[in-house]
Amino acid sequence: MKQHNVRSHLPHQLIHDVYVLLDDGDRRALAHSNLSPLEFNLLLQLDLEQGQRLTDVGAKLLCVKSTITRLVDRLEREGLVRRNPDPDDRRAQRLILTPRGAAVRAEALAMHNAAVERRMNLLDEQEQEELTRLLLKLRDGLAADLANQQAIEAES
């Protein structure tokens, strides 16, 4: 386990540690579907809302546009997603999940959820709810903070 004895802020360190541990398990679970965590997240994102532009997805996944371009290249080659031209804007591409993509997504999600649920049951029902509440608050705050930072950067 990573030891940042020097780092002052315990919650920050813990989130990092927990993330690393969860991500490791996640990788194992997703490997059966031949998906990286990022690819999986893109499929989830796409399933939530079809027809998003690459830029939208990039913003949600917090990675740059060129990364999304190549990620979509891979997934399109595998036949999991498709680029559709945007009728209103000839620059833009709308991403949709193919039937095969939906199937792979569903299978990967099942494995993912099974693996995650088993591990999350280290906390009882009530603790999970409390954790969720706290993380939701933190996430929304951090997202707002990020938006601020970006606005500040944009000015200079």
Place this chain on the structure above:
Amino acid sequence: MKQHNVRSHLPHQLIHDVYVLLDDGDRRALAHSNLSPLEFNLLLQLDLEQGQRLTDVGAKLLCVKSTITRLVDRLEREGLVRRNPDPDDRRAQRLILTPRGAAVRAEALAMHNAAVERRMNLLDEQEQEELTRLLLKLRDGLAADLANQQAIEAES
């Protein structure tokens, strides 16, 4: 809304989101010192105990030896750390922080702590404590789980 069927396990998703957001902020804070998070962690680790071998640091930072080799190459080129030959084992290199490295580390740590604290204060004192408690429990459970998995894999 069919979102409920689709969404992956919520606490897991939240931990992922929060981690990504925190890491992003970390990067911004450290960018002022021209350090990546990994480089920063190496400096912290080194400050904790001088004269560690590359392999030791690799184990603490959870990355492979070749990564440490190149990481140290960069930091040595910048004049922040130095490789000293180990008197007892001619294969080994002892890492020490130069005065300049110590200065950069101190400056980066200050920025890092300020940034993290500000963001963590999105939760009040009591919430931070509760979050810490839950994450600690989760982390220890996950670590034990991982140890089990590895023991199982080692048998086959």
Place this chain on the structure above:
DNA sequence: ATGCAATCGTTTTATTTGCAAGCAGTATAC
């Protein structure tokens, strides 16, 4: 209408990281 700035996606380039192979030095078994 026209020109200029912003946006969307791709390409090109550079950086970071892991994995596998290898080299030199050390330790162990015989």
Place this chain on the structure above:
DNA sequence: GTATACTGCTTGCAAATAAAACGATTGCAT
């Protein structure tokens, strides 16, 4: 004491990602 295995580090290679430059399109202000 020699062969063998192991350890510490480096190097070569490949994959993933970010950064910067670019072409095409759009929108806005004159």
